Amino acid sequence: MNRDWLPIRTTPWTLGLILLMLVLLVQISALPQRLDFWLYDQAITSAPPRVSDDVVLVTIDERSLGHLGRWPWPRNLHAELVSKLHQAGAKTIVFDILFSEPSPDDALLAKAMRRHGNVFLPVYLSPPTSHYLLQEQLPVDPLAGAAAGLGHAHVELDSDGVARGLYLYNGMGQKLWPSLSLAVTGAEPDQASTVDAPAYVNVRSGYRAVPLAGGAGSIPAYSYSEVLNQAPAPELFRGKTVFVGATAAGFGDILPTPFSGLSRPMSGVEFHANVFSAHQLGLLIRTAPPWAAALLTALTILVLAAVLPRMRPARTLLACGAAALLLLGLFLFGLFRLGWWLPVANALLVPLLALPVSSGLRLAMTNRFLNRQLDDLARSPQVSLPAPAGRHPTQLLEHFRALLRPEGWLLMEENDLLAAKGLVPADIPADLTPGYWHHDSNRSWIQLLRGGTRYQLGLLLANDLGREAIQRYLRRLRLEDPALTSHASRPRENISARIERVRLATERLNHMQEFIRRSFERMPDGIIVTDELGVIRFANGHIEEWFQEPMPSLGGLPLVKLLEGHDPRETPPWHETVSDTLTLQQSRTVDLKIRHKDFLIHFAPFSLPDGDQQGIIANISDISELREQQRQHREAIDFISHDVRSPLVSQLALIEQLKRDPSHIDQEQLDQLGRLARRSYHLAEEFVQLARAEQLTETRFYECEFLSIVENARDSVSEQGVEKQIQIQLHGSEDLWLKGNAELLERAVINLLTNAIQYSPEASTVSIQVFRAGHQACLTIADEGSGIDPDELPHLFDRYRRQKRTELAGIHGTGLGLSFVKTVVEKHRGEISVASSPGHGSAFTLKLPIANPLQ
Template sequence: MLLFLAAFMALGAFNGLGRIDALLSDRLLAWDTRPVARDIVVIGIDDASLAALGRWPWPRAVHARLLDALTAAEPRVVGLDLLLSEPDAAGDAQLAAAMQRNGKVVLPLRMAPLPSGTAVVSLPVPALAGAAAGLGHIHVELDADGVARRLFLREGFGDVLWEHFAVAVLKVAGQAPPALAASPAPGAGATAGWWRRAQPYTIPYAGPPGHVRRVSYLDVLEGRVPAASLRGAIVLVGATAPGLSDAYPTPMASQDALMPGVEMSAQTIAALREGRSLRAAAPWEAALLTVLVLGLAAAALRLAPPRLAVCALLALLPGTVGLAWALQLAGVQWQPGAALLGLLLLYPLWSWQRLDAALAYLAREFERTRRELPPGEADDRPAAAGDLLDRRMAALSAAAEQVRSLQRQRQQALHFLSHDLRAPLSATLALIELQGGANAAAALPVIEAHSRRALEMAEGFVQLARAESAQGYRLEALDLRDALVEAVDACWPLAQARAVALDSPAPAHECLVSGDRSMLIRALVNLIDNALKHGSSPGGRVQCELVTAGAGWRIEVADAGAPLQPELAAGLFTAFRRGATSAPGAGLGLAFVQAVARHHGGQAGWRGLAQGNVFFIELPGSAAG
């Protein structure tokens, strides 16, 4: 985030968005449209005047007639925005005389700076320059995009500086602000012939082309404009006809609606007289404003709820534009492009960062939750459809559901501990308290039975905990035939006691696996013991068979008891589940079998027969097998 803010501070400080920044400033300037005083008038050399008076250039005697008509109307000053650098032997004297009769005529001079650092200056012919009340340059500074946004109030070369045409007009009219009333200062120590510019001025345009009061040159010449409407006015005479005038794109004028140079001078005069100015925000000011906006957005994202943070970001977009406009009204032009771009990028980048953090968190929590699950309890089903976030959320939800399931099993365990384990111990204590005399001998067998029952359940808990812990396994290569024989031998006394036949046919070839011998034998004993106790009756048969299962082995223990319902049988491999509420034991034997099978990369299961049930363990074969 700090790098992001630093990058956009630099972008804002140096207007790094270039034309985009300029375009935004132009649009803000267009919001500040205001009227131009009616005493500033442009007399335009328009298409109607050209049609009536003939092709351009006109004889200077025509301009002399116009000046005499204006002299009679008594304007405050006349800015004759015409380039008169070529002599006209027949008309120069007439025009000079008319200028002297008026006494308040300002003429322009044209300058063209050269890449070499010098400039070409076109002055009016001496006779006209001598008769003028003032001279001013009309050079316009174009930005890189070709738009005229600023000019220099003083421009020249060496020790010679000319004021801009607008300043010269205001001085002759006696309306120049105090800051402009002084004459241009000579360039101390300036290199002779070297071009110099001073007092850059961003023009605070009042409106688009045609915003300044405009009358036709022909109408004034022929007396159709009332003299009273020009009395005391600042009058500028210049070309406004398309193709004839020097016209420029401005912030308020596109390529399709260029502003004539004479109107640019008129709008500059109006702004200077009103004391309006625009200065570009200093780099440190622009950087500070940019980081202020983005800092508020970052604070909202960090501290506010997501919905409120988005609303804050959306509100900051127009707020930033409004701030730039308010600063413009105060005379400071801040280009908010970097701040706006930062706001548009901040939320996606922040969301990406938070999403990345959320994904990492979900992954960590998922792995932590998986590690907390007993071995073999992790859900290894294929990932849910959707993007990465959907899959991570689904995986974490599944793991959390498994944890919740274990919490439920814990409650069941507490129930069994509080009831099944406490019951024999309580009975044992009661019998001990009652023993004595003739009751002592009769109580001992009952005490032994309850004690053995409690010990059996406690042993079941211990063995299940060991089976669910990875540290309890010592893997080695072993032959499942040997494990099956040992398990059958261990259960043989019980089978004999219950008068149940116990068969265990085995393949002639080796059945190798990588496993923990004692754990596998105990699991097989649990399966056989379960079949003998719950799935057989005297005279019945339990068959233990070792068969191939794909690349591994399956040990099946089949009994002849009543077939179980599938939904009931599947639950028997979960701890504390019993086939019936009246069944003895705590429901840990088959849970132990499942834990051992999963720790060996296999599984335990059940399938029903027409008469009987088959419980089995499937294990992967070893490389040697």
């Protein structure tokens, strides 16, 4: 095998070394550390823990300073506070207040502290002034001796200035003080883990991150002055650890936290109370050793370097995303389940870097292979038509005359007149732009350049409704010379040139496929393409609509099963037709019926040009309308041959009888002849009216008032009602304007009223109601006749259909009246319904859309 055709494979070593170098390079910046801080802050703030029920704050706030005066306060106030809390049952009192200077009230405060027996004081690690080194600042001896324990109040700020935790032990030289919150639990100063260091060196150990319960104000707090001035409150302090410290603005230490940053910092006393709460709940978080993060980063590099080169490009993103999610999951699991803060920033950068690096290597790997395939792609077939821009203006004029049939034209070459009719050179506009149409009313002009020669072409179009459509069509035509078209500069970069060549080749292929797909979809017939086993591989939208099968289920379905499931037949069976088409390579045409609709399916075999594969193209045509027209044609012939022919034959026979004996013509014979003539006339009239209704279009619509139409129809049948002593009652007074044909609507209402009178007994009532229902004008005609049988109702509006009971009763009709009414109503986009039962009369209801429903 030629090695030039093999892509350059990316080995795990190549990808791994690149990722390792990039990770080491990133360590120069502060990005990994900031990313670790951000991940920790997002995790902690999204799921803060609850506050321990054993902790509460007594705050030196602005209100206390206003009531008790400026700081420092006499220590007898602190002694009184300790006594109040002791009486309230406070279990432990923790002061976050520095008592490093002696005071006359020290003995009083020490006495109150001993009386309570569980008061803790802070040790501060800070220089006395800016000219001194860091040193410990302890409480004065009387207070330190009376305290149950001492603890450091130093909070460690991270490199970004945010307080996320503190050291459990901190001190100067060889003595490490426990943190203030840890001292409450009974921890003693740690001297075993100290090192031999000078007294000015800050020594610390046991760093813990603190999951805060929220921003400032998350822990229950009570004002110092309120607690001091009110009676002891056991319900607030009994059995609880009370932290006392400053929260007033500008007084005491303030700490930015992950919840607030510098916008709403937290006081030091509340931070220590959060430390105590987290310690009580066992939620303090250890930090993983540095080697753990380095090991995790190395392991991530090894795994991705080994896996990515063997994956498909589409799965690389998923693999890198999965690795990032796995690292985030490991981080969250360690943080919330194990209580370990494992820095994952370096490891998390690995999949983020691996995606572009592996993609770049793959791009280089496929570069040679891509270049070898470009020539084959460039020779792919394409769908194109000869552009009109390359045709000579005389040819264009000939085509325009044949296509558009203009009333006049003009073609000039420079100053020479080549062809003209109805236009003269003086009509040519002076501001023509080459290649762009200029339309002036019904005149359209264009200037063309062919081989350095200038042509002016003009068309005089018919000034009718189609003129604007033709002019829009002309604007879409591109008739300028291709030689004058500016070409975009070709890409100079090697890879860009190759990508452009691939784009053009694939674009031609896509255009070919899109052309074929759209051609199949826009065909009026349904198209099915099968493979050589008769299994459907393609179907257009008509097949999905007609068979009501979702497109995904059509693919892979045998054509025989589809046809048998919708039109089972025995002669000829579908499998025989399909198999004969495939085996004999002969076309077949068969009738098909789907859901009461008629189709014609034509099976045509085909063979692919580049192989031995064969299949069938099935073309399905909807011939339901044609079959319906054939049925109506047969019914019309039957109607003419029987219903129309029968009274004419009777008339001819009666006339022949009268001619044989003209001296004995009595009135009864003349009446019978008149009845036959009138029946023939009514048959012809209803036949003509039905034809007019079927040809009705909205171009013959105009505004008409529905109540007036009904009143005219009532007046037209009033004489018929008087003959049978039938009372016709019209109810309705609202003008209802429609968009329709008043003549045919009136005829439809007359048909309904005539039927109501004809089928009603003498001295009965026919009720007419005209009313509005929403956006519809409604008409209900109810009679007291014999009603309609239930089995006749579904076929009531079919043409040439007559009721058996009424025919037997001697009431003869044509079967066209109700069909005419239904046709007129449907042409007006309305609906008609009937409610009837034998012996209780019938009620026909028409609903037609109102012209202006908002009025």
